[in-house]
Structure formats: C-alpha cells, structure tokens
Amino acid sequence: MKDRIIGGYDNFVLPFMAGVIFLGAYLLIGFVRILYNIPSGDRKKLLISLITPKTILKNIRDIICDCLIHVKIFKRKALLGYMHASIAFGWFMLILLGHIEVALFVPERNGILYYPVFYRYFVAEQHHTIRGGFFFFLMDFFLLMVLSGITLAIIKRFRSIIFGMKRTTKPSLADRIGLYALWSIFPLRLLAEGFTAGISGGGFLTNSIHYVFASFFGNDLNILPTWWAYSIALGLFFFAMPFSRYMHIVTETVLILFRNAGLKVTKPRKGFAEAEIYSCPGCGLCIDACPMNVLKKNVKYSSVYFIRFLRRHNTRKINEIAQKCLMCGKCSSICPVSIDSCGIRQAQRETITNILPYDYGFLKKPGLYPVPQPDCSTDPGKEKVLYFAGCMTHLTPAIIKAMTGIFDAAGTDYYFADENGGLCCGRPLMLAGKTRAAREVIEANTKMIMDSGCNTMILNCPICLKIFREEYSLKGIRILHHSEYIEELIQKKRINVKKNNMSYVYHDPCELGRGCGIYEPPRNIIKMLGELKKAGKERKESICCGGSLGSITLNYHDRNKITEDSLDSLIINNPENIVTACPLCYKTFGNMAEIPVMDLAQAVNKNIIKNKQI
C-alpha cells in the first residue's frame, strides 16, 4: 500500500473540492442562521440535550434508524425501505471505509478531504495483501449495494406503484440535477475504479469490470477521464444539494437533534421550521397520504410541495396551501422524517389571520358562563365531573342524550357546563392561526372550569380534547375523552354493557388518534359491544372524514369527495355499523353513509345493562 501519485493531488479533484467547500459553507451559514432564529429558551434546551446521556443515545439511535436504515419506510414497504437504505447506508459505509483505509494505510494523508473519496486513484495496492483484500471486498460490496439502490430508484421513477406509491413528487430543476448527478455518481465510481483496478487493485466487482474493459480497450487512457467524470458528478451533486431535496441528507440529523431536544415550530419559515423544511427528502409519501388528494387537482397542496414553496419563499402559494390543508396530520405521521408540516402551516396561518381584527368584548361580560357553586362539604377525593359537550355536539343531540344516559347509568355526579350553549374551546381559532384570539377564549373557559370546582372533565369532542390537553393549564383536573372515561367506567364495573352480534368498524378521528394518540380505548370498548372489523386505513393512517375544521378554504364539494373516500375505506370489510368518537365525523359521515353511523357514546348507551334493582 503506497501513494501512487507523488504529492497526492491531481486536478480532477477540483470539481469535488469546490462542491464540498460550497456545501460546507452553505451548511455552516444555514446552521448558524437556524440557531440564531430559534428562541433563546430553545437554544438552551438544545445545549442541555446535547450533553444529556439519555438524549445522546436517543439521537444516535434515531440518526441510525432514520437517516441510514430508514426504518420507518421499511415498515411501510420493504422494497422502498431497501431502496432508501441501500443508498444511504451504502454510501455512508463507502465514506466510512474510505476514511478507515486512509487512516490505516496512508495515515499521512489524514484530513485531506478528497483522499478517502478518490482513494483508489491515489493509492496503489499490493494485490496479495489480505487486509487490502478485505477492504476491497467491503468497498465493492457496499458499492454494489448502492448501485442496487440506484437501479431501484431509476425503476421507481417510471413505475412507482411497485414501491407502493401511487403518486410521486414532480422533481424541480435542482432536484433533477441532483437526481441525475446522484444516479451517475456510483456507476462512474464503478467505472473509474474498474479502469484503475489494474494498477490499484480491486474487489470482485471492480476487478471484473477491469477484466471486461481491459479486453476491449487494452490501455489505461480511460482512467483519468472517468475519475474526472466521477469528481464532476460529485461536485455537481454537492452544488445542487442545497437547492434540491437531497439537502435532507445532512439536515435531517440536525432536525433529529432539535426534535429530541423538544423544540417546536414557532415561526413558519425560521428556526426549527427551517430545519424541517430543509429536512424534507421530497420522497412524496405524503402525496398518497393526503386525504385531499382523492381529487387530482389537490395534489399541488401536498406537504412536499408546500415545503418546496416554503424553500422558494413563494408567499402566495405558501398561503394558498397553508389554508387549504385539513390539518389531519396524516402526512406528518407517515413522514420518514416526521416533519410537522401542520405545525408549519398553522404558523403560516398565524401570519395571515393573527393580524385580523376581532372583538371578544363579550367574554368580559359578567355572568357569561353560569357555574354551580362548588360544593365544599363533600369529600374532596370524590369524583366531580364537568361535562363539556362543545359546539359541534350541540348539533348532534343524540350524542348528548347518550352521554347523559351513560352518566346516569354510572351514577356520575356531573355538571353539564354548556347545556344551554357555551363558548367554543378555541381549537378552531388555533387551527386557523388566530392564536391571540384563541388565548382570550381559553382564558374565559379556564375561569369557568376552575370556578366549577370539578376534578374531572369529560369531553366527547376530540377537537376540544386536544386543545384542553395541550393549551389549557387546568391544574388538578383530569381531562378525559369520553372513550377513556367510558372504558374506565366499564373496567370499574360502574356500567355494564352487553355484547350483541353486530359488527362495527371504528373510524379514528384525526384529532383523537393522530392528535391525542388515543387509539385503543374506543376499540377496547367496541370489542365489548360486538365484533370490531378493520378499516382499509386506520389508526395513524385513518382518512379524515372531510368535515375537518382544519381546512379554511376547502369547499363543500371537495370535502364530499374526501368523505366518500374515507367511507370507502371504512366499509371495506362490510361492517354493519360505523362508530366514531367525534361529533364532527359523526355528522359528516351521517349525511353520506349507507350504513348506520354512531358515536361511541351512542353505541355504548344502546347496549348498557340497566340496573336490575329498579
């Protein structure tokens, strides 16, 4: 093993070096900018997380799982996962092994950036060295791995359905440059190393190539041009990277650090959001995920394009997309990088709507919200329930009736807070970006709830639930969705339900499932009532009912298409009933479903076993 080229330099490394330096500088500036734009509290959190052993371990695990192995994609579709993992992991190993080789064999060249990359050109190898042979094999193995990934990528471009994707992202110009550069990097490396294998040696792959080509050309004149081409391809790729989706290769690791430090989106285009924006790999998984895309014209509103326009600072488009979204969170939940695009959208909406005039002077009116005087005489440990039905539930009196039926059956001591109409929870305002206004509503509601002296709050509307859990500070009060409360009632035998021979399918409301992480309680309850059938897409992949308050600009006719799509997914296994746990889903489906739709409370109330003593 020894340097083949005296001085260890050749002009062909220039394109590569230029690319690397450009990319390095770009990344450095970008990173500093992001750090500058995150709130100082967040910076402190980040610093602490970077020295906390637990988060360090989590960071390493996440980076390996997400950035290299692409575990999430593997889980969805193995072939797609392999495609991503083979390129990412293979390339990573090539770089790592290159560095190891430099460190082992030509330690004096340590720190020269291009050396590990063009190692085969600069270092002549004694073929019989076993150590060298081992690396030759590994290098060729990982190159083959990458090449297999590239081949799959090329196939995916033309037949994405094999990879479980109906639609893929339409690449931008920078994406195309990056894409073609990426496709050509590894075949060129193979060629360059193949041509050089006669001098520098090679493994099973490069050597074979060498033999094949040597019999054709018989000379070494091709060596330098192919190395040039390889270097140019790399340089081009690096130059294209910041402007293309390949930026995520680097940014994603930063995002993982940020996320594990507990950072959240505050501004739509700066700080954490910027890290997210640049971490989008543009894979396009969100296109198929988006419930709106049941209509082809809505594809342009997918998260991947939203992020692309954010990168381009196209405010008009950004606003249009931000306001169209249903905020169902499905794209985020399946995103390989877990980009919180709904958070960015909400932050973007704030820039539009938070400045709009509003007047909630009426919230200050005395006696706005009559509550009973808290009864201090009773045992403080006794359950005192406040039932908050919410705006939507007032349009679905059947749910209210079922809820009160359940409360009565369980002997719950409850107070119906908005029996005669109450305030909105504030979540719709939040979703619309009117956070300032929402805070005023939250304050008024908080006062009412605290005044009531309750210790348990039951909500049957997940929209309310999410904001009560996340934005309200109600110390000492358990905030439960009715599914959780009913499950508890059944477990504690406060109510008994009878099993019938009906079959049910459960629809996960966006705000309950993806929003609050409640998937099991409703299912557990339904299993006690009858047969639970599976939906086509469920749990975190459940399709929004279409009624979502998340979207601002989506019109009724487009919403109907989503409802139809969602219903199709629900009835795929021919259930007899659809059960949901959100008044809005209930109402939306109720208008269009051909089988009975009911809220969980109704399903339970219908099957409650009444106290035999009476």
Add this chain to the structure above:
Amino acid sequence: MKHANKNIVIIGGGPCGMEAAYRLKNEGMNVILVEKGPSLGGHLACWDRLFPESIKADDLLDILKNNISDVNCFLNTEIIKMNLRNDAYDIELSNGITVLARAVLFATGFDIFPAEKKEEYGYGIYNKVITNKDLEQYFKTGKDERIPANPKNIGFIHCVGSRDEKIGNRQCSKVCCATAVKQACEIKERFPDANVYSFYMDLRMFGRHYEDLYYKAQHECGVRFIRGRVSEISENKEGKLIVKAEDTLMGKPIKITMDLVVLMAGMKNSEAGIKTAGQLAVLRDDDGFFNSEDSFYNLEKSAYRGIFFAGTCLGPKTIPETINEARSAVLSIKEYVESFAND
C-alpha cells in the same frame, strides 16, 4: 246509428291549443283551431328562450306548428256566437263560418299584466323601464332603443301585477320568478360588466332544476338578490332610474340608480277569453281565471257538458304543464265524444 259529430273547436292558438289540436287530430277528431291573432304560437312566439334549460322558444314552436300543419286553423278569427243546441255547440265565427261542435276547448291562455297599471314603476312613462316580454323581444331581435349600450346597473322587479291586491291580482303568477332569474343570467351574459339586481318578495323556484338556475344566477352571474318589493321608481336628470326598496333582511331602505329596469309582469286571464266565455256565463274565480268542475280530479272539465279547459286560462302555469293539460283535456274530450257514439 247516428252520424257521429266529431267536430271540436279549440279556442286559442297558443302552445295549449296547438298541442290539443295535434292530439285530437290523431284521435280522429275533426279539429277547428280558432285564433284571434294573425299567427299561431301565442306568447311563446314572443319569447326567446325558456327556463330552466334555456332552450330556444322557436324550437318548441316549430315542433308544435309542424304537428298541426294539416289542421283547420282560422287566424284573425273570433267567436261571435256560441249556443248549446242538442248536445252540440252552434258556433258562429267572425269569418262567416258556422260550426256545430261536439265539444269546445278553451285554450284561451293569459294576458300579460299591463305593467303601466303599476303607475309607480313608470312603465310607458320612463324611457328605461321595460317588461319581461320586452326583454324577450330584445333577446330575440337584439333591438330595443330603451336598452342602453353599456348599462351599469340593471334591476329586475318581481311580482309586477302579481300578489298585489291593490292592483286586483292577488295570485302568484308562478312563472315570473324563474323567468326573472333566467333573464337576469341572460342579461348578465350580454353585459358582463353590469351589476344585476333582483328585487323579490319570495323566490318561488318550485320546479325541477329551477333551484339550479337560482344557484347559477348567484354563483356564476353574481346577481344580487334583494328581498324587498320596489316601492317607487323615479327618473333623475340624466334619465336614469332611481329605484327605492327596502332590504327587508336588513330592515333598511335602499336607493339605487339603475340604467335599466325590467318589470316582471304577471299573468291574468285573457280578456278575449273572458269575453268569449262570457257568452256561456262560464264561472270565474276571484282571481279572474275560469273555474273547473273541480280542481283535483276534473281540472280540464267545466261545469258545462262539452266545454273543456286547458292551459293558463285555468291559472298561471308553465309551458310543460300547459302541454300536459292540453293532453289530459284531449283524453277527456275523446271520452266525451265517444260517449255519444255508443248511444
């Protein structure tokens, strides 16, 4: 067996009379169609397009006309005398012909309410006030000096001479709402820069696809519907019209300057029809339209044997309804005529 009298006199050569003539002829009757005017078609001939699908009125008219090319039609002819004689009507026509008709069908139709009677709207006094019929003529011919080249504001006033006790017509004319909405769309298509307003009391879009027409007027044509009856119109110095109404949904008076106002004149029973029927002392209701034997099962029959009604002489209705009534009257007439053959 007696010689079967199959003479049927149809009074009125509008869509109703024409359709009835065609069907009766097909049933082997000897049809005499009497029309007071110089041509067939009635009001249909004055119309450009028909709601809700905007089909050409002339297309329908052509069909109706072709159907009766071999029917005896007396144009410019009126009924001078009509007497019942031996289960038949002895009818003397103004052209000197006398017919002994087994049955008579009144398809006398309607008159458009004379809009000048609503004096406060100034029809016939202000230059820029026209009626629905005038507008149809304009659509048909493209000519009307009263319609300016680039109107900025155009107003449609519903219920002119309908639902108005003051003017003696309490009934709803039924078709004007849909006509107004149709015409509002059409005029907006002609003058896309104009603001089109529609002043209504109630929008009675009762028929199939009518609501779609209303939807289109709002959504595509941006017609502003104002719930309020126009109280008065005046002319300003430039000859434009100042229209006053109330936006009853807001409870506030409205004033707007219009470049053109279209009055949706309603329907009343035809004066000529009333005159003819007067010879038989046919009963009329408070609303001026003829009384049927009963208004559910025997709508097409009169209280007199051999006298039948169809179409708008029984009250305001649309053309499809009129045509259906014509056909049902034909069935009754046929039954009636055949009842003699069986004697």
Add this chain to the structure above:
Amino acid sequence: MIDFGYTLNPSSRINLDNFDRNKFEKLSKSEPDVLLCIGCGSCTASCTAGKYTDTSLRKAILSILDCNEKAAVDFAASCLLCGKCTLVCPRSINTRNLLLSITKIYGKKQ
C-alpha cells in the same frame, strides 16, 4: 348657526350606488361562496358567539352588499370560528373562510 333644539337627522338609507365592486370581487375571489347566501339565517341561529353578542354572517354579507363595510366587520369580528354555521348552511357555504376573508378585506389589521 342657530341651535333650534333639533337638527337634521342623518339618513339611514342604503345607497347602493356606493357599492364597491372591486373590493367585493376581491372577496368573492377569496371565497366564492359569498355569492351563494340566500339569507335564511341558519348561521346566525346556530352561532355560538351569537348567544352572547351580535354575531351574524348573514348580516355581515348583507352589510357588505349594502355598502356598510364597518358594520360587516363588526358582525364578523366576534366570530369564534367554531364552524357550526358551516354544518347548518343549506347552501354549504364555507362560512369560516368567508368570515376570515371579510375581516381580511374589509377590516383594519390589528
């Protein structure tokens, strides 16, 4: 000027000649459903905020059409965006965007 103990009462009349068509076209581009209102009042009847204050989408739309932009914003400003009106509207008007658009186009930024 002499104080007679009374003075000319301002007119309450709506003058539709003052209608700002350009602004309205901006609104109908932002939310085309504004054209679909039939003034039935369901929105106002179901309104969560309407229980406490004078919130009314119906009146907001009418106020715009009747050239009273300030009143329109007042009728819309107390909206909580809860979305009940969307569910009850017989014309399926996208009420929330309409309300936001009204405050956006006719209101003053805060």
Add this chain to the structure above:
Amino acid sequence: MIYEGKKKIWSEYQKDIPDDHYFYARSCIRQMFFTASEQAFLEITRKLMGKDIFETEHHTTCGGIAYHCDAIPQETSMTIIARQFALMKKYGYENFVCSCITSFGLYNETLETWRRFPEVEAKVKEDLWESCHLEFAKPKFLAHTCDLIYKYRERIASMAKYRLVNVKTGRPLRVVEHIGCHYSKMFPSKGFGGAEYPYVLVGMVESWGGEIIDYPERRHCCGFGFRQYFIQSDRGYSLANTYKKFESMEPYEPDMIITNCPGCTYFMDRWQYVIAETQGKTYGGKGHGIPVLTYEEVAGLVLGYDPWDLGLQTHQVGSEPLLDKMGIKYDPAKKYLGVNGKFIGEPEKSPC
C-alpha cells in the same frame, strides 16, 4: 320621460265636480299663515268668476291635526266633520269645498268609513244630534279649493296679465309642483291625475305658461308629518325629509315651488331657512332660496294682483327674484305695510 304616457294616466283620473255653489271651509294653517291666499281664492272665484262660494263663521277646524297626532280619536273627528256637513245642509248647499288638504283627506276618509261601515255612520248621526241638534248630511260633491282653481285655469289664463315665463329670456319658468300627501295618495281617484302623477297643479302651471320639473323625490312628503313636527325631539326627521326633497330638486334649478297643501307651503318655505341655519346650505339662484307659493298666490300673480296684497311678504323665502323674472312690478317700500298702510313688522336680518 314619455309625456304621452303621463297624459294617458291623467285621462284615467278625471273626477266630475260642479263648478259652482259650494260651501266653503277654511284651513287652520292657511288662515294663520297665508291669510291672503284664502282671501285670493274668494276674490277670484266670487268676483272674477262670479261663483257662489258660501262661508259661515260657524264652521270649525276639521280636527285633522289633532287626529293625525293621535290627540283625538276618529269618532271625534268624524263628529266634527258631520257638523261641518250639517252646516252645509243647513245653509242649503250640497257641495263642499275645503281649503285644506288634510281636511280634504280626512273628509274623504270619513265618507269612505261611513260608506263601508254604515253602523259607524249611524252612530255619528246619533252623536251629532245629541251634541249639536243638527241634521246629518253628506255632501253630494266634495272638492278641494285647488280643484276649483284647476277647473277655472283656462279662464284665468285667458284673463292673465302675466305668464309663468321669464320675461328676460322668454323661457318658461321651471316649476316644482308639490301635492299634499292627503290629496290623492289615500284615494287616488279623488284627485285630478291620481296619486302617482297628480295633474291638478301641473294643469295650472301648464295653462299659465310654466314648465314642470319632474325630479326624483317629487312624491316625497314635505316633511310636516304631524307628529314628526309637533314633537320637538322628532323634528329632525321632519327637517331631513324636506332636505331630501330639496337635494333632489336642486340640480333642476327650479324657479319656484307651487303647492296645494297648507303644511307643505309652510314647511317647504320655513325649513329652507332652518336648513340654511343648520346645514349652511341654501337653494335657488344666489342663495335666495326657492320661493314657495300657494296656487292661489300664483293665480293671483298671473291675474295681476299686487304681490303684497297676496301676502307674499309673509313667506320666509323672498319672492322678489321670482317677481322680477315674471316682470311683475312691485313697490319694495310697501312690502311690510298691511291694510291701510299700517306697518306689520319686518323679519330680523340673518346675522350671516
């Protein structure tokens, strides 16, 4: 504007009234504010036309103002009116002519009430007898004094010394005619020309050479409105009404306003001053205001009566510019001299 269309309407609203032998009832407002107008009517009809117009000092108000202000019930006003009619009968007349539009409207309303509700008529008859011991009667013909002047318009035109023409330019004077609301709005058939385009004043102006202005708010009330005026806190509405009318007629540059109603003459005249004081706005050429005249005053001017004898000095808006236009000679020094050259006082000059 299509004149033929109007003519058609006018032809439909022609009422039949005799041109002689009337029982005359005065107007409360006019005998207070425009005394000379009523005198001019009697002069013209009795002396010039030689008609029999009877008047008695026993007749009273019709009660219209109190009735329209809700101060007295309809029964009361009907009994007052029954007494007027009874007087007519008592003095041997069967035709009734009144000088006031409010009265004319109320007489019509009362007659119509009696026609529709005979039991009310019977009750009034009883009340009349009980209270006055007078025999109940209904006039054969009811007319307003303007109806009579309208009937005599052509004869007046034939005797005219002046015409409603600008003598300097030769152009007809532009005249706003204002009809009292209660003349024909309640019962269109009771007025010449109906309610929409009343012809009664138009006919006079046309006969005497003037040109009628048709302005958008011609139908509007003068603003009197009874309660709107009599309750001070509502007076702003009264004023706003008049303002609306003047704003509407202003672009047509009218030379004068002719009215047939006591309240209208009064308010269109006086409110011009209040509008000037409160809004700073004056109408008419050079801010002189638009002269508002009764039809008798106009007839009197045309016939060559002295303007001060016609009482034009009692108007808020000076009539001199109009007199100049018509070429009528007048002595400015005699403006504020009453009967026998007695000084009747002079209005204060406006500080501005």
